[in-house]
Amino acid sequence: MHARVSDTAGRIVRRAHTKCSATPRTFEYIDLGGDMKFAFVFPGQGSQSVGMLNAFGDHPVVRETVQEASDALNQDIGKLIAEGPADDLNLTTNTQPVMLTAAYAIYRAWRADGGPAPAIVAGHSLGEYTALVAAGALKFRDAVPLVRFRAQAMQTAVPVGQGGMAAILGLDDETVRAVCKEASTAGTVEAVNFNAPAQVVIAGHKAAVEKACEIAKAKGAKRALPLPVSAPFHSSLLKPASDQLRAYLANVEVDVPSISVINNVDVAVVHEPARIKDALVRQAAGAVRWVECVQAMAKAGVTNVFECGPGKVLAGLTKRIDGNLGGAAIVDPASLDDVLKQVSAQ
Known part of the structure; x- marks a missing residue:
């Protein structure tokens, strides 16, 4: 919604696995390692806009990421991002793969330009899939059709108008x-x-x-x-979408993430692929506990939370959740350079 840290960036050794309840709980961490402990958060649906990657021009990894998405869907994702039209971009079945692509492209640009891996990552709703790709748990080529399927399942779970x-x-x-x-x-x-x-x-x-x-x-x-x-996203009415996701995910390879990912539905970090899949399944019809996710980062020793992807919604929410957390939104090359300077100066 931070001095350099290593790619492994420390690990969580104690966690109280929690379920969504009226009495939210978080979990305990040891020190994450490194001098500057920063997190990356990835936006969800609603932050998209026509031309959202135009500022990156012909940046090689951005271009490569967009092409990979186009190949995975057999659709010109680059043209949709650059030219729209907005009505097509805002269709849920387009928005979800497009937002995943744009946010991951910016993350890859960050890494390609010398940015270190964050200590922890998280994503708001759809953004959790981007976080898992950034952490190496999901392959990008698998995640793109996965989130399109998710969008279709969520859209059709409840008849339009109900x-x-x-x-x-x-x-x-x-x-x-x-x-x-x-x-x-x-x-x-x-x-x-x-x-x-x-x-x-x-x-x-x-x-x-x-x-x-x-x-x-x-x-x-x-x-x-x-x-x-x-559609009533994340409500229990989307249980049919969760069931469809469970069946789809059974055939998707998920690896142990190289970066800790805080999930939405439990505010927990899990490393086992089966538990990662289960959290994604339940997330479709479960609450996004974003306040607790950010609070958990602060409890872990994170001092800066950087939003990576189109829009600046999560950066604004971070300030409202915890005014002591620093951070910024990486949306273009200029903001990417600014954050690189912040990280390098520590």
Whole structure:
């Protein structure tokens, strides 16, 4: 959403494996090693824009990454990124592979230009797949069609028009959970994205989401904003998508990551391929516990969190979650150079 560290960047030796609950818990780390402990976070759907890689021009690894994605999907991903149109870029089935490609291309540019590996990585929703690719757990050529399949499965899990999402601003997490419980008489509605303090996204049946928005406003929410999405992402209504993902992932090779990856659904670091797959399966229909992910990084001794990929959403959330964390967003060659200077100066 940092002096140089080695590629191995330390490791986690004690972890309390947690499940999503009303009483969030994190886990304990020893020192990660190195003088500057920085993390990379990768954005999810919503940060895309036409021309988002144009500033990198003909950077060899960026061009190579985009071509690899095009080959994997048999589609001109480079043209879609550079020229759009926006309506096509914003289709979920295009957005997910495109965002993975763009963020990973920028990460590869960082490494190619001399940037060291981060101590820890994480990604918001779709961004978790980018984090796993950056950590060497997923091969990029496998991840691109995987996230397209994920997009298709999530999009079709609930008939269009039956689901919805909304952002609730100005209420604490427990109050939002209580709002959802009260609104559940109209259908399923759940807190699904804990993005920052007093910024929670809810999802579920459209009528229940609308009722929750009304209740939230009555309880003092500053805003309750319906989101322009066509599916209730990360709600339990997407269980069919999780089931499809489980079957698909059974045939995808996952390796032990070389960098610790904090997952969304448990706020945990797991190294075993089977457990990595399981977390991805549950994430489709489980809450994104982003606040806790960033807090876990700080607890691990991370001092800087750098967002790697289009947009600057996660960099903004980091400041709201923990004002003591430094960081920036790497979105173009200029910002990449700035972060390189920060890292090299330590």
